[in-house]
Amino acid sequence: MILKERIESVELQIMRYLMNRVNLTEKEKYHYLNLEKGFEGEIKFDQLIENLQEEKYIINDLLLEVNNSFFQIDTIIILQGVIHFFEIKNYEGDYYLDSEKLYSVKTSREYKNPIIQLKRTETLFRQLLQNLNQNFLVEGHVLFINPEFTLYQAPMDQPIILPTQIKRFFQDIKKMPSKLHDGHRKLAQQLISLHQPNYPFTSIPSFNYEQVRKGITCVNCNSFSLLTKGWKCICSECGQEELISKAVIRSVEEFKLLFPTEKITTNAIHKWCKIVQSKQRIGYILGKHFKKVGNHRWSYYE
Ligand SMILES: [Zn+2]
Structure with a gap:
């Protein structure tokens, strides 16, 4: 077992x-x-x-x-x-x-x-x-x-x-x-x-937000060459298709792990995903899959 x-x-x-x-x-x-x-x-x-x-x-x-x-x-x-x-x-x-x-x-x-x-x-x-x-x-x-x-x-x-x-x-x-x-x-x-969830001695190089390339990566081949078409994003390298909502959620998880102290806001994720033109759409996806905290301008998701 x-x-x-x-x-x-x-x-x-x-x-x-x-x-x-x-x-x-x-x-x-x-x-x-x-x-x-x-x-x-x-x-x-x-x-x-x-x-x-x-x-x-x-x-x-x-x-x-x-x-x-x-x-x-x-x-x-x-x-x-x-x-x-x-x-x-x-x-x-x-x-x-x-x-x-x-x-x-x-x-x-x-x-x-x-x-x-x-x-x-x-x-x-x-x-x-x-x-x-x-x-x-x-x-x-x-x-x-x-x-x-x-x-x-x-x-x-x-x-x-x-x-x-x-x-x-x-x-x-x-x-x-x-x-x-x-x-x-x-x-x-x-x-x-007794398991300690946080390993204190990792060798992760230091990095900051500015250094990190933004954009959604292909779920299949990791390339950044994604185009959006309707509800989907399509990889021009390997042809892989994925629902935009799924790709955004995947990117949010990435963002959370890379920048654990940053808040998940519509603006932050819009900037992070880069290829999704509409902010409303990002907001809609976040609202559907995460818990909203606060209201109006200062709201974020968890
Ligand atoms: Zn690909």
Whole structure:
């Protein structure tokens, strides 16, 4: 049973929008692509554990705090006898481990060693469980999901699951019968209630309204080449059609995430969407889909 679904992090969503609307530096683009790749790996992992028949609770994307230290867990699987937690890596290509560090063979680029990250998480997770007076057995794993990943000099005694071992790992889990009781449910609920929704340490580049390109983007190909025709907007790049009202609402959601302190007003969204000529139309769409606060000139939507 999945108790907490996985969705894109706010950081990834914002970076997607910025990728489209701002000139990012190479480093920022690289960071964005890494986020995209990481998320893709996590989705692949979700598909993998979908067919696990055992009684289990699955909790995704938890950000927890213990003694002022934050730690993030990609996935927790609670089984009868053990809590597994996973750090999922979607690295592709040849890598090697050299004294505590992870390198790409091709580019020699150094990566954070996920085992060190995992050990930190494990320590903090155990502390948290202790604080909750829970003494379940905990096992952490770094799982490399990408079949095109090879790790040279991989130590044998480390909590690593390589692509060629994933199938066997889950077969072994299947061999252990699992029956959950109230204690498991209580633990799962406690963990979810402790989730911190706002990750304090993201690497989103700073930007302001003026820098950000305005206009509605194509829902299919992200281009700005949209024309309005009747009730629809049509992309001149890929031919995609979308109802204007839908496209405007989508753009409002983007605006809200990029500028959380700005008010959603007819003027602001008219300027933001750019291609919808009529202000009345924008006002009508906002009025239909959002809650109006205040009256006349100073009204805004939530
Ligand atoms: Zn398009």
